[in-house]
Amino acid sequence: MKRVLIIGCGNSLRGDDGLGRTAAESLETLLANPRVEILQTDQLTPELAEPVSRAGLVIIIDASHTGHPGTWTTEDVTISAAGNSKLGHHFTPASILAYASALYHANPRMLLVTVAGRSFECSGFPSHEENPGVPFRYSARLTPEVEAALPDVLRHICALVEREIGAEMNHNHVV
């Protein structure tokens, strides 16, 4: 049975860097399906190779330093030697894929969805005063450009998942 793994990556204390985690949080509601696994992580680490190896489609969502703030792209990730030479605390998507291939003989399709951010400074979280009545949550404070791009990004990811597993999703509710 086809399975989809979504990894939202970033540091929610660092402004737009938290985009991936914010998106993953929303997708947990939008894509509630036993065939879809959603993970949030500050950064890519080697043991992710194992869940990656069990998926047919892997979607990594991350912020990007390049591009006009709020613009987003989807690219196919392929194993590359360039990605292999700097493996460290911070793994690249290409190296996670390479790891899954080498250790688990798996070769899932991997897509990297990136949204260009504007600010990666320590931004903290929306305060109680800014969100009265809303329980405190550790969500990122995104810049308006990135916040505005988020619904389109979510719709796009829902459509990708739907194509992969053929299920009806709740993406009409994305606002």
Added chain:
Amino acid sequence: MSKTILIDPVTRIEGHSKISIFLDDSGEVTDARFHVTQYRGFEKFSEGRPFTEMPSLTARTCGICPVSHLMASAKACDALMAVEIPQTATKLRRIMNLAQLVQSHALSFFHLSSPDLLFGMDADPARRNILGVVEAHPQLATDGVMLRKIGQEIIALLGGKRIHPAWVVPGGVSEPLSEEKRDKILSMIPEAYAISHRTLAWYKDVLEQFREEIRTFGNFPSMFMALVTPQQQGEHKAELEHYDGVLRFVDASGNIVEDQVDPSLYQDYIAEAVEPYSYLKSPFFKALGYPKGIYRVGPLARLNVIDRCGTPKADMEWAEFRALRRGVILSSFHQHYARLVEILYGIERIEQLLNEPDILSNHVRAFAKPNKFEGVGVAEAPRGTLIHHYKIDDNGLITWANMIIATGHNNLAMNQSVKQVAQHYVKSDKLKEGMLNRVEAVIRTYDPCLSCSTHAIGRMPLLVELIGHGGTVLDSVRRD
């Protein structure tokens, strides 16, 4: 004409940094510096937050060791509430802290350093990486993934999730351990032991090939600091202590300089200097002044300050480790070895704690309002001693926070280590691969974590610059 060689940033460490190597007119290295260029600032933005949020908030400063921040922060909050947390909560926190130690050490040893150890420092970088390890020694690579996975799963079972569990709270932990989870964790222990023993045996075999690196990688006299078990009545044998205990300082000859130090009084012993070339503060041992008061923390320091580990299997390995040299072990290259001994200790202690009769007790949290305006929490993170120090107002809001991270304690030692390696290996004004790799590798022995930087795609290149007198760039290498 003096020259400067820049390596920017160091690959395979967390966050952003660079290394500068200063050459004199004759091409000899006169000095070297490890710069941390990213800005943290988390202490400042903690101000105004309710103190109860601090464990979860500070855990988000690091994607690699969030549990360590959880521990130190929760302990500082316990101190603000002036509560003694239930014994079972202490044991559960210890298990999570040790699981973090195991998985973090696994990342450092297997994923960052094993390529150098397997292929040698001068090997072709196209092969000298973790994928090369997968091809040449698949067992080593698989063991690395499995050990990290075991550590992460223990954290997830205890805390509900692998990253940023909200289970450690001021006053204890939010939920007791179930029998099912206890048994599941215990079922992973045999595999963890097997990996640990296998890797120690392999490492001891390859160690001989690195005589030159052992001699020159941060091999200098310094003090060492770590938590140890507190003195009880009768004969005192200080054991490894990663969660609680007292601070001990040992000098380069192995003499105990300070012992039984209450960690909350750290400011009586440690001061922090600031250098213009780095955002990372430079803590030093006050009695010796700056910069003479250099000390090291982390796995090597912990194994140097104790009288024994306190668990049978680790004690046997520790005795062998300490036999490497009379007195304390000075070479930072041996941090790798120390990590492996600590992994074994961590597995043993987790097993011991899970088998204690009260580990499933429901009494895991003490409730209280703040009773003090100032609290300090200290724990041993994988990379060394981590200190959280908070002050609050009448409403329990943070008015001041200070965090001394392990990588900070080691800042002076890392600088000295880079200088030593550069003086030994950098012999020209052209940067060669083996030379560069050793300069980076000595930093990696400390496994520095500067992870408060962002991790967004597009900002992890390696830039190497050779700059002559007056700022002229003589040579430049970029590795994306």
